Amino acid sequence: MSGLTLDRTALPGGTGVQALRQQAVDIFSRTGLPGRRDEDWKYTDISRITATLGETWWQPAPTETAEPEISDIEGLDAYRIVFVRGAFQLEASNLPDSIQLKPLSALLAEDVDATSHGLLKLDESAPLFNGFLAANSALASDGLCACIGENTKLDKPLYVLHIGNSTAHLLNGIMLGQGAEATLIEHFVGGDGSAAGLSNIATYIRLQDHASLSHYRLQMESAKQFHIGRVDVQQARNSRYTLHAVELGGSLSRADIVVKLAEAGASCELNGLFVAAGRQHIDHHTRIDHAAPHCSSREQYRTVLDGRAHGVFNGKIVVAEGAVKTDSAQSNGNLLLSKQAEIDTKPELEIYNDDVKCAHGVTVGQLDETQLFYLKSRGLSETEARQLLTFAFADEILVAMGHNAIRRFIEKAAFAKLPNMADLDGLLG
Amino acid sequence: MSFVVKKGFDDMLKIENLHASVAGKEILKGINLTIGAGEVHAIMGPNGSGKSTLSNVIAGRDGYEVTAGSVTYHGKDLLAMKPEERAWEGVFLAFQYPVEIPGVNNTYMLKAGVNAKRKHQGEQELDAMEFMQLIRKKAKLVELDQSFLSRGVNEGFSGGEKKRNEIFQMAVLEPSLALLDETDSGLDIDALRVVAQGVNALRNAERSIVMVTHYQRLLDYIEPDFVHVLADGKILKSGDKNLALELEERGYDWVKDEAAIAASDQGQAA
Numbered sequence: 018m019s020g021l022t023l024d025r026t027a028l029p030g031g032t033g034v035q036a037l038r039q040q041a042v043d044i045f046s047r048t049g050l051p052g053r054r055d056e057d058w059k060y061t062d063i064s065r066i067t068a069t070l071g072e073t074w075w076q077p078a079p080t081e082t083a084e085p086e087i088s089d090i091e092g093l094d095a096y097r098i099v100f101v102r103g104a105f106q107l108e109a110s111n112l113p114d115s116i117q118l119k120p121l122s123a124l125l126a127e128d129v130d131a132t133s134h135g136l137l138k139l140d141e142s143a144p145l146f147n148g149f150l151a152a153n154s155a156l157a158s159d160g161l162c163a164c165i166g167e168n169t170k171l172d173k174p175l176y177v178l179h180i181g182n183s184t185a186h187l188l189n190g191i192m193l194g195q196g197a198e199a200t201l202i203e204h205f206v207g208g209d210g211s212a213a214g215l216s217n218i219a220t221y222i223r224l225q226d227h228a229s230l231s232h233y234r235l236q237m238e239s240a241k242q243f244h245i246g247r248v249d250v251q252q253a254r255n256s257r258y259t260l261h262a263v264e265l266g267g268s269l270s271r272a273d274i275v276v277k278l279a280e281a282g283a284s285c286e287l288n289g290l291f292v293a294a295g296r297q298h299i300d301h302h303t304r305i306d307h308a309a310p311h312c313s314s315r316e317q318y319r320t321v322l323d324g325r326a327h328g329v330f331n332g333k334i335v336v337a338e339g340a341v342k343t344d345s346a347q348s349n350g351n352l353l354l355s356k357q358a359e360i361d362t363k364p365e366l367e368i369y370n371d372d373v374k375c376a377h378g379v380t381v382g383q384l385d386e387t388q389l390f391y392l393k394s395r396g397l398s399e400t401e402a403r404q405l406l407t408f409a410f411a412d413e414i415l416v417a418m419g420h421n422a423i424r425r426f427i428e429k430a431a432f433a434k435l436p437n438m439a440d441l442d443g444l445l446g
Numbered sequence: 447m448s449f450v451v452k453k454g455f456d457d458m459l460k461i462e463n464l465h466a467s468v469a470g471k472e473i474l475k476g477i478n479l480t481i482g483a484g485e486v487h488a489i490m491g492p493n494g495s496g497k498s499t500l501s502n503v504i505a506g507r508d509g510y511e512v513t514a515g516s517v518t519y520h521g522k523d524l525l526a527m528k529p530e531e532r533a534w535e536g537v538f539l540a541f542q543y544p545v546e547i548p549g550v551n552n553t554y555m556l557k558a559g560v561n562a563k564r565k566h567q568g569e570q571e572l573d574a575m576e577f578m579q580l581i582r583k584k585a586k587l588v589e590l591d592q593s594f595l596s597r598g599v600n601e602g603f604s605g606g607e608k609k610r611n612e613i614f615q616m617a618v619l620e621p622s623l624a625l626l627d628e629t630d631s632g633l634d635i636d637a638l639r640v641v642a643q644g645v646n647a648l649r650n651a652e653r654s655i656v657m658v659t660h661y662q663r664l665l666d667y668i669e670p671d672f673v674h675v676l677a678d679g680k681i682l683k684s685g686d687k688n689l690a691l692e693l694e695e696r697g698y699d700w701v702k703d704e705a706a707i708a709a710s711d712q713g714q715a716a
Contacts, residue, residue: 390507391545391599395615396533396559405558409549409598 021045021075028158029121031128037137041155044139050148057145060329060361061300065269066215066243074184074215074243075152085180092422095176095202103158103185116169121160121188132162136190136221144304144333145273149245153219157188167194167225174200174231174420181242182207184214190221193228193256200231202423207239207266215243222249224256226280232260233423237430238267240295246272255282261418263427264291264299265434274303278312278340289318290414292431293326300329305345307336307373313344319414320351321407322358323435333365334375341372351381352410354435408432458483458654459504459524459623464515466503473499475679476515481623484651488665488690489658491676492698497658498542500676501627505539506532519623533559534566538621540612542628547599552611553581555599556618563619584617588644606637613644624648626657630664642667662694675701 023035023042030038050067051058066074085101087109098118099109105120112118124133137154140146161177179187191201205216216238224230238244244267250258264270276285291299305314320328328351336343351360364377384406392402411431418424457480464477473496481487491497503510504517506529517524524532547555560580561571572580581595588610600608609629616624626645630638645655645668657664665673665687673689674681677698682705683689693701 385545386508387545388547390529391541391547392550392555393529394505394507394533394539394541395555395619396530396562397555398530398562399528401558401562402530405550405555406547409547412549 021072023155024076028156029123030125030133033128033134034125034137037134038155041137041139041151044141045148045151045155048141048146048148048151055147057147057302057331060327061269061271061298063269063271065298069213069241070184070215070243074217075156076184087178087180090176090204090422090426092425093174093176093202093420095174098161098175098177099180100159100178100185100187101180102183103187105159113171113173113175116166116171117164119162121157121162121190124162125157132164132190136162136188143249144275144306145247145302147273149217150219150247153186153188153217153247156186156217157219158186160188160190162190164192165194165197165199168196169194169199170197171199174202176202176204179203179205179216179218180207181205181216181238182212182214184217186217188219188221190223191230192223193225193230195225196227197225198229200233200420202233202235202420204233204235204237205244205266206237207242213241213243213268215245217245219247219249222251222258224250224252224258224283226254227256228253229257230259231419232258233418233420234260234262234272235423235427236262236264236266236270236272238270240266240268242267244270244272246270248272248274250274250276250285252276252278252280252283252285254280256280257283258285260285260287260289261414261423262287262289262301263431264289264293264301265427265430267297267299269298271300272302274301275306276304276314277306277308278314279306279308281309281311283309284313284315286314286417287316287318288414288417289316289330290411290427290431291318291320291322291328292411292434293320293328294323294434296325296327298327298329300331302329302331302333304333304335307334307340307343307345309337310339310341310343312340314346316347317414317417318349319411320349320360321354321411321431321435322351322360323354325355325357325359327358328360328362330360330362331365332363332377334367334377336366336368336370336373336375338369341370343370343373343375345373345375347377349379350410351379352407353381353383354407404432407435457481457518458520460516460518462516462518464500464503464517465513466499467511467513468499468509472513473679474503477676477679477681479674479681481654481656483622483654484649485672486649486655486668486670487657488670488673489656489676489681490660490662490673490690490693493660495677496679497660497676498627501539501542501625501656501658504532504623504625505529505537530562531566533619533621534563536563536620536622538616538619538624540609540616540624540626540629542631544600544603544608544612546601546603548601550599552597552599553577553595556581556615559619581618584614587617587647588614589640590614605632606634609633609641610637610644613641617644617648620653622653624653624655626655626659628658628660630659630661638664639667662690665690677702677705680705
């Protein structure tokens with residue numbers, strides 16, 4: 018892979034930006050792509066990506082625009098920011114004027130902004146750092162850069178729609194000033210699913226004191242697409258971060274969620290749901306760093322795996338020596354609907370002081386026979402009973418979503434994937 | 447030899463020589479029992495006698511293997527039906543240990559159950575409005591707080607609330623054969639009274655009720671037409687409500703002794 022080079026003419030940014038891109042290329046030349054010998058990639062074999070795409074995974078996205086069909090989430094009233102095959106679409110977007118917001122491509126083209134340079138700079142010592150992240154900095158063609166000013170409460174969610182089906186390296190930077198509040202929805206969709214590529218998406222989030230962000234990350238790529246994601250969050254004093262990560266699409270999808278509770282009183286909540294079937298492979302590695310006292314973290318992941326789907330969940334929580342009064346809880350439930358489905362799950366706690374409260378639990382299983390019988394004895398058919406219990410299992414994650422339009426949308430999309438789950442009207446009514 | 451309670455065309459349930467095993471161990475060893483429409487039967491017996499096994503076999507639970515005999519319900523072979531078909535045909539089991547199902551809404555479950563049954567019987571399904579009217583009315587019957595309707599099935603309910611929810615479900619589903627499996631266990635006296643009131647309100651000429659219980663206590667509130675003693679997988683003695691009082695006073699051993707003597711007499715006669 019070390020032979021990969023940059024086609025500078027195809028990427029936004031002047032000489033300053035190009036120098037940073039070259040640094041990223043150099044880092045990539047040393048690290049390469051992760052392999053199964055890496056502990057963090059033991060269960061996820063990315064050779065599936067390179068075998069399918071060859072070296073085209075590296076190529077920057079084409080810059081020409083096309084007109085794919087853009088459909089909104091029913092009932093969602095939001096500011097819309099659209100990217101098609103890695104390029105910002107002004108026409109299709111509806112931007113707020115109350116905040117600073119720019120596509121990354123515009124920011125990089127200016128090449129004077131310290132922010133854009135900061136976004137491309139890599140920290141190789143960051144948790145779960147890997148070659149894809151280096152490639153992202155080297156090749157980022159576009160993304161959303163938004164700065165929500167002090168005490169600004171954004172009236173509507175930012176809905177970032179990425180339409181893929183090709184290789185795209187996108188980099189988003191979201192900053193919330195002191196006391197700011199916002200909702201961010203990242204939605205990844207494919208087109209007709211005929212083509213395959215790699216969506217390599219990095220989203221950097223910085224929350225100042227008392228800022229609060231609700232983040233929805235909805236991965237619904239088309240069936241052949243590969244998705245590599247990273248969410249990197251740093252939280253200042255008393256800030257709050259809530260993630261709702263939903264994994265439905267793609268052939269192979271991996272996301273690294275890295276949250277640093279850097280100052281006292283910060284709290285985060287990570288809710289994750291995988292619904293996978295066929296030969297889908299879905300992997301989330303999460304890492305929460307309790308680096309300061311009086312921080313809390315809540316993490317709840319559920320996976321529903323059918324067919325030959327393979328799920329991986331690794332939840333690492335590190336409590337630093339000085340992070341006293343840490344309050345942390347993690348749970349991971351896995352429902353295997355078929356004998357061929359597989360889950361590899363691993364909670365990892367590293368605690369370096371005594372004054373903490375940390376709970377964690379994992380379950381792996383099938384539907385409960387006693388519950389099934391109970392429902393059938395009340396007149397529900399076997400199919401209905403299974404459907405209802407599966408729904409209930411996953412819905413425990415979805416009820417945490419404050420946004421009803423999204424919840425409804427995800428419920429429908431998630432259960433449309435599973436056999437005998439088509440008729441949900443009564444259930445969702 | 448069997449004690450035939452009632453004979454005739456109005457037999458609702460006819461159990462003949464029923465043998466059933468759990469995990470290869472025979473629990474029911476030849477049950478004979480006939481239940482007519484509108485009758486209330488109490489099946490009493492010591493622990494481990496097979497009382498709960500009998501209810502579960504009738505309701506169709508997995509893990510209970512019927513090795514011999516038959517169960518006929520309204521003239522049909524009950525054992526050939528799936529559990530949900532039995533429910534559609536009007537069989538209802540109030541569980542000894544009602545299971546908690548977080549995330550499955552109590553009302554949703556009942557609406558699905560009621561409408562599946564109505565569909566099976568060729569009736570029009572209830573719409574949301576009609577259904578809500580129905581369940582509000584029935585909730586009053588067992589003094590079940592309205593807030594329980596929208597909660598997950600039995601989720602976080604106390605023991606007494608779970609049992610009340612069972613009777614509430616019975617009221618909503620309007621079965622023709624209701625099996626109450628140790629419905630009195632774990633109830634304090636007030637809850638027992640409420641549950642019994644609910645059951646009594648549901649008594650009618652078409653609905654038969656089988657109460658499986660360990661104690662006479664429940665029968666003070668719900669007066670049975672017939673009482674049977676089940677021990678070691680067989681019905682050893684049947685009688686009216688006075689039998690229950692006698693059992694309360696004398697325990698079960700004398701019935702077993704009597705049965706043993708009768709069996710040996712029979713053996714000698716043969």
